Amino acid sequence: MKRLMWLLAVAVTGCQASVRYPAANLADDSYQAGEQWQLVWADEFDKAELNDANWSRRVAKAGRFNAEWQRYTDDESNAYIDNGCLVIKAIHEGESHGENRYTSARLETAQKQSWRYGKVAARIQLPYGQGIWPAFWMVGINGKRHGGDTRWPFCGEIDIMELWGSKDDGAVEATIHYADRNSKHAWIHPQTFKLPAGRFADAFHVFEIEWDEQQIRWMVDGQLYATQPITADEFGEFHQEFFILLNIAVGGKDPDFRPDERSVFPQYMYVDWVRVYQQGKS
Template sequence: MNKTMKHTRNTKTLLFMSFLLIAVLVISSCDTEETQTVATFKELVMADEFDTDGAPNSAIWNYDIGDGTANGLPAGWGNGELQYYTDRSDNVTVQNGLLIITAKQESFGNSNYTSARLLTKGKFEQTYGRFEARIRLPNGKGLWPAFWLLGDDSNGTEIWPQIGEIDIMEYVGDEPSTVFGTVHGPGYSGGESISKSYKLDNDRFDNGFHIFGVEWGPDYINWYVDDVLYNQLTPEDVPGEWVFNRGPFYIILNVAVGGALPGSPNEETVFPQTMLVDYVRVYKQ
């Protein structure tokens, strides 16, 4: 779908049809022993269509800058990552209707890689709703793009994982057909997080755009790829406190390089690599 088509389609009609399709897919796409909750979030409350070339919309997006130490974390953002996040146009820009986040191999700020991490903290935060983005992913060993939600830390008075984290889409670049959705909270964070993957049949996520989303309501979170419901979690599914009814979460988009999860790039990893974002949209009921 090109950008012109996106602007001419009837969004309300398409959304209605999508939710009809979800109702059909609930049984076939999820484990039969799960009781699925499917909400209808119809009211669009935030959208960035990335229609204006240049820097991302400053009314919506902030940036994390550096190697993590400025955020009170060890170098590597607490995960041993190798990139230095910047707000330079080399690493993040809007062109031709797309947000482009570029990971580069270069010496910068005591790191050998640069990339970007955008967040809506303090500008757009919401409790519950449908959060979705249409994204084309990069590929290559050592790349770790993500689209995720993080609970507000109340100006530093609360810490992760107590604030909660909902990973709408994570992906490691050397497994180009698979994405996964995850939650982190007290008692189930880091390597003990609760996660489930979704795999494409005979295709790859770097070949084209796909819609990644969650529908989040009181006491449940549903994960979708292209409106296929592939997982649901409820308080009974986590071995600790359910912290996802506590208050608003904000959005993060980033491409990490290296770290404990994806491992480091190897000689076959080609740079630069880009994550292309067609839109980000948030709905409420």
């Protein structure tokens, strides 16, 4: 069905669609979770509008998170459904670069959908370029920003995928954030996955974790590239329910990660689907 919708989009909009969508693999989805995994939740983005039972649009002013330059809006120009995909769109407003000159979207399943352990996966075509920072990640449900009573990073954060366009459009990173034994913000970046050639903006890829009582494992297109044990006491926050987030950030604290004359806008993050699996459940 998604292949048919994409072909119709090409017929209607011509070369514009061939630029915005990868011509080869939008419908070339051969993902298999494995026989031991049972699907417990999914959003295939096959309806006309975003499913409000699954997602909230976070609204935040520029600088609210990590000194980022974008405003997160609840406007459908920044997040919408198109041709069977969720589209997150980062827009440059104006001619100059700087804080509060961009809009984007941050979607969350907070207080709607959350899980403890499992396989969490999404099929995504990423944006690219100087100052562009897309992410597919998770945060503990007890965080104050999302209705809980615990400040970040005591709630824990799992970055399933982050791409720093300012560094390498062909590389994504795995990271966890937590509070260490001294109650200080700590993070572990176990590994980076780099494509043999090209950019993550050139096609869809599957980003996923397998998360259990012992460890978190990161994969891209089924290839395991990072493992982090979580059995030590300081990793206690990773044994509660977490919710999912998807966003494109623009800029940040580091001047090297800010957009400039090299940056191309608008930027698009296409999400074909998001799925959660667990063992022995359905």
